[in-house]
Amino acid sequence: MSRFRFQRKLVQLEEAQQAVLHYINMQKTEDVALADCFGRRLAMTVTANHPVPHFRRSGVDGYALQASGTNGASADQEIKLDVTEMIPCGSIPSMQVGQGQAARIMTGAVVPDGADSVIMIEMTEVLPDHQVHIRKQMAVGDNITPIGEEVEPGDILMLPGRTIRSGEAAVLATFGFARVSVFRKPRVAIFSTGSELLEVDSPLAPGKIRNSNSYMLAAQVIEAGGEPVIMPVLPDDPAEVERALLQVLEQVDLVVTTGGVSVGDKDVLVDLFERWDGELLFNKIAMRPGSPTSVGYWRGKLLFALSGNPGASFVGFELLVRPYIKGIMGQTEKLHAETKAYLQTDYSKGSAYPRYVRGTLKMQDGKVYVNPAGKDKSSIMTSIKDADCLIYIPAGGKGAARDDLVRVLLLNEPICSL
């Protein structure tokens, strides 16, 4: 019987996370067409190269004029002005607006020199002979967006690591980034181990189950910004596992395995760790689910050996693999954002380790509540789909009580920084 099966060094989760983050090796970058970079991680700092707007911009369809010439104007006391020209969007005014004059102007067009306000068309009446009635007293600046109101040149708008979503795409387009520098997606090899595992399209057979972890993990890799490489299922055969892992190691940026990390006779990853030329960072974490989660560093790559139980696999990925993937793509906030929420039910637990319970958040009357997403045993798979957070139940056998304010880790990434 092997040494590691009975001599495991227990680490706290924070220690395990720091050990993993120590190996951050930044991804290379690539230039991608703007329309193709949605969901990618920005690899550059985006600084405003011009003000927004870069000209005095009309906020309404109406008439550009001098506010001082509208004193006393109202529905009952109209003031007559001469219309100099019509300024559509995209063209340059051809003349200044002087006293007694107004220029017809469209929303988004350049306000002509001399004008200091724009009156909405609804407050005017077109007269014959290029004249207009003004029915409202205007103040200087009304309906004009000054140069640089939204963005000043040199403003830092986005930092590396940021996920490119709709708002980021709009910023990049505004400042002329037809191609965008993004981090290359890390290629993540995913291996499920276990002689009980069937391919998804296989009929069920006695004692066998379909491999769900590989597809769950592939989705998690994509959400984290990586590119999953789903490998064929590995049998509980140590030599075959070693050969398959070695074969792929050079072609990917990291490897994730599930299963075979506990103390069973067929726990093949444990066998590998005893004979390999890699370094085992840890092989037991004080947490549930996923206490046997192990991570090693092998020939320049991290190998995350997650527990086979689906709940443990999911949580292990979130707490260890996702922070690493975020780190190699420049994100400064690598760990999950947290909040506190009121637990809506008693939660008792058996193990003395802290527990990360799959949870569902609910907002009601300005308060945040949380419930377990369903059954939470490590072997339970169906509650994963209903989880938008992990509820932290602290160490000790006590669990938590209804109405306790508990720590909650958010699974959906909020926008944390520039």
Ligand SMILES: Nc1nc2c(c(=O)[nH]1)N[C@H]1C(S)=C(S)[C@@H](COP(=O)(O)OP(=O)(O)OC[C@H]3O[C@@H](n4cnc5c(N)ncnc54)[C@H](O)[C@@H]3O)O[C@H]1N2
């Ligand atoms: N005597 C002990 N037994 C166990 C201990 C222990 O301390 N002493 N720890 C338990 C804990 S906690 C966990 S977690 C599991 C970890 O097991 P492994 O990581 O070795 O995983 P396997 O044994 O390979 O599988 C466990 C379970 O998960 C199913 N599985 C595996 N792969 C997949 C997959 N790709 N898709 C769906 N389901 C999968 C597998 O069939 C097993 O039912 O060990 C406990 N035991």
Ligand code: MOO
């Ligand atoms: O550490 Mo295990 O995942 O609780 O069953």
Ligand SMILES: [Mg+2]
């Ligand atoms: Mg096992």
